[in-house]
Amino acid sequence: MQKFIINGGRRLRGELDLQGSKNSSLPIMAASLLCCGECMLRNCPNLTDVYAASRILNCVGCRCNFFDNNVSVDSSVVEETTVSEDLMREMRSSIIFMGAMLGRTGECTVSIPGGCELGPRPIDMHLAALRKMGVDIRDNGGSIVCKASSGRAKGAKINLAFPSVGATENIILCAVTADGETVINNAAREPEIRDLCDFLMNCGADIRNDGESRIIINGKQQLHGCEYTIMPDRIVAATYLSMVAATRGELILTNACIPEIEPFLSVLEQTGCSIYTSEKKIYLRSGSRLRAVRDRIRTMPHPGFPTDAQAVLMAAISAADGTSVFEENIFDCRYRHTDALIKMGADIQVLGKVAVVKGVEKLHGAKVEATDLRGGAAMVIAALCAEGNSEITKICHIDRGYENMEKAVSLLGGDIRRN
Structure with a gap:
């Protein structure tokens, strides 16, 4: 040690x-899953959490490489919708891959970082919001099994009880490719949320009021890759x-x-x-x-x-x-x-x-x-x-x-x- x-x-x-910002890099790396093509992320910090996010992306079938504070992600093909518990444990914020996987494939199986069972904890806000978007969520022996009932999440009006950064990120990641309009009230206003939205808009997402407490998202069928510099x-x-x-x-x-x-x-x-x-x-x-x-x-x-x-x-x-x-x-x-x-x-x-x-x-x-x-x-x-x-x-x-x-x-x- x-x-x-x-x-x-x-x-x-x-x-x-x-x-570069860790708290921007990780959700933006997760967001690259939504892009049917290659993303080049500049100014990514050389951190163990960034390596963990890279391993998750490679695990689901993307080609992810880190070099000279740049991360390249080719998400043309996503072959796997399950992220192992071991990989989820490596990074505390790995739960953000739930929204991204749902937005790309309409389904995913993850576990709570740290291997905890579902219960009354902050992730409940994430799950409640995704359920409002038509996602069926079940606890299967500690794993969270998620599936959009129609194969694609549906836009919804979501009122957050607290401006949770993680919940706001997961909703955004799921909503940018959902069917219809999603409105997030009492959204987190952290600069890293705005950075995530800026990246997604560079990939073709339709997002309004990013960085404000009310965010409006119109889902698109598909996003494309881009080159982006992390804040x-x-x-x-x-x-x-x-x-x-x-x-x-x-x-x-x-x-x-x-x-x-x-x-x-x-x-x-x-x-x-x-x-x-x-x-x-x-x-x-x-x-x-x-x-x-x-x-x-x-x-x-x-x-x-x-x-x-x-x-x-x-x-x-x-x-x-x-x-x-x-x-x-x-x-x-x-x-x-x-x-x-x-x-x-x-x-x-x-x-x-x-x-x-x-x-x-x-x-x-x-x-x-x-x-x-x-x-x-x-x-x-x-x-x-x-x-x-x-x-x-x-x-x-x-x-x-x-x-x-x-x-x-x-x-x-x-x-x-x-x-």
Whole structure:
């Protein structure tokens, strides 16, 4: 099992080119299934989740190749409608292939990522929406067996109880080739949804109001391939900005998605950092100890503060001057990284969905274990601004969303190595 060894206490300085978005790449790769031809996806990040999506595409009969941050997918032939449980387990967001397979073949058999049985969990919104579109869905011993009753899903009016990103993506993927019009009310508005819709429209889909809370889709019989460039990753941007801010350094972030990251930047500015933006560039300077964030940091669906940035900002202000308060409103188990931060000297109290972070004078190195993707990134940030050496194990979680993190940190002057 690989791990990071980090010697903290160095100010990070330099320039980084932002990688492509993981949360755009995966649904867009799934969407390539809908295209009877070849798609070329540019700016795809070099991640284990992207490799997992490639294996799923190859499993169902597509020809998928990854090279130089480009993914080519030839989906002229789809031979298989079942995705094995082992492949589904490799990627947490693999459920998005359900909507894409239904849109292409009218049927599919998948399992819930992690092998869980069907029950009262967020995927229920996906299933309820697809049922409204004429899809028969059965639980067959842990597998989800889906089949459109007429061989093709039907357009429907769908009102989401919550603007779920995954449910919105699955509905869109199924609806673009459905029979008739689909209207999604209370759709997720995340920038990655708009990126998915832009890709699909380049492939011939009829989508209106993409990026808004009401999306209208008129199904087409067939889509065609295209060449498309994936948007930059706003959460990776938030991570490196938090990292450099925590180490009192300077960063020029190029290929940045400035409007999409504005909800995060507006909070980070409260810590006393100097932040300037120009076309596709973000410049950050943090020459002194950070200040606590005066306003409660509430994670919300876009355009609110992103839940994926909560852990990395928490790590950065663990040694800030004053007390910051977080309120997690998206996921129930999003504070699992706090135990590791506390082990490194942070003063954090968690009560339900609220975490109170009292800034300490300094953090110290420790041996910790990455609990998840963003939590692992938070531990790297804490280790880089701590005194002494830290060891972070289970960095496979980090590799799911960050392209060669140790190389990026080293480029900025950090002391990190992968063992």
